[in-house]
Amino acid sequence: MNWLFSLLAGALSGTVAAMGLGGGFVLFLYLTLFTGLDFLQCQIINLLFFLPCALLAMWRYRKEGLLQFPVLLPMMLFGSAGVVLGRLAAMWMGTQWVKWCFGAVLIPLGFKELFHKKQSTEKSPKK
16 A cells, blocks of 8 residues: 555656645655655655756757756756765755755745735746
């Protein structure tokens, strides 16, 4: 039965991620609340889970003409540097402080998403 919940969590996370709504958060919640894995193991699984998801999404968005490489490439470069710095900071801070920081970031973001009204500027995909 546990494998069934893992499959459902993976499918839901991938679906939510494809919509740009934070699939990593869905998977991370499942991993931390229902699997008994520690925080670091959940982080690692979450990151590795999204590698194939990101590649597939990038391929689809590129095919639809939605990728903006002049914006994407510098962000990828500096994001990679940020990963190294973030990992070093996490090792220095310890698991409990990383958990607190994670919550401290998510709570205001959740309130912003719930209560901030923004006009839609989305670009519809090419068909």
